[in-house]
Amino acid sequence: MYSRTSLCAATLLFSLLAGCGQRTVSYSRDVNPILQDNCAVCHRPGAPGFGASGFSVATYADVMKGTKYGAVVTPGSSVGSTLVRLLRHQADKSINMPKNYTIDLTRHENIILPGVDARDLPARDVELISKWVDQGAKDN
Ligand code: HEC
Numbered sequence: 777m778y779s780r781t782s783l784c785a786a787t788l789l790f791s792l793l794a795g796c797g798q799r800t801v802s803y804s805r806d807v808n809p810i811l812q813d814n815c816a817v818c819h820r821p822g823a824p825g826f827g828a829s830g831f832s833v834a835t836y837a838d839v840m841k842g843t844k845y846g847a848v849v850t851p852g853s854s855v856g857s858t859l860v861r862l863l864r865h866q867a868d869k870s871i872n873m874p875k876n877y878t879i880d881l882t883r884h885e886n887i888i889l890p891g892v893d894a895r896d897l898p899a900r901d902v903e904l905i906s907k908w909v910d911q912g913a914k915d916n
Contacts, residue, residue: 819832
């Protein structure tokens with residue numbers, strides 16, 4: 777027979793473990809640094825990705841606004857979010873992200889030249905962004 781105490785302990789341990797898997801992803805702590813490190817070079821006003829698509833990662837509001845055609849984040853659905861599909865390389869080759877690039881050093885300012893193909897973000901980063909979307913894409 778299990779004692780009431782050991783049952784409680786087992787339940788507590790289980791909820792702690794389950795809780796760890798469901799940890800809340802933070803926009804400011806987890807998601808924003810990934811976007812700044814990997815996307816901002818092209819997706820801010822004046823940069824080529826912003827020029828081509830209208831998508832900026834400068835602020836949370838910009839990310840939620842999406843491209844000139846509309847939102848790329850559907851809160852609660854990573855599967856339905858263009859942002860996540862591009863990072864998982866499930867879209868057309870020409871728009872998978874983040875694009876590779878070279879820098880044209882022959883100009884006075886360094887000009888970013890986006891390539892035709894994309895590189896893979898680390899799987900951990902893609903999972904964080906995907907979880908953040910599934911948890912409601914909050915400004916947290
Ligand atoms: C080297 C430059 C570059 C980098 C880095 C880059 N992008 Fe892009 N991005 C582009 C360009 C250029 C386009 C326009 C592509 C087109 O429409 O042909 C684009 C388009 C997009 C679009 C709109 C796609 C559509 O539906 O038309 C999204 C969303 C996007 N990028 C997200 C990201 C994210 C998120 C990152 C970082 C993980 C990123 N990009 C990194 C250059 C870049």
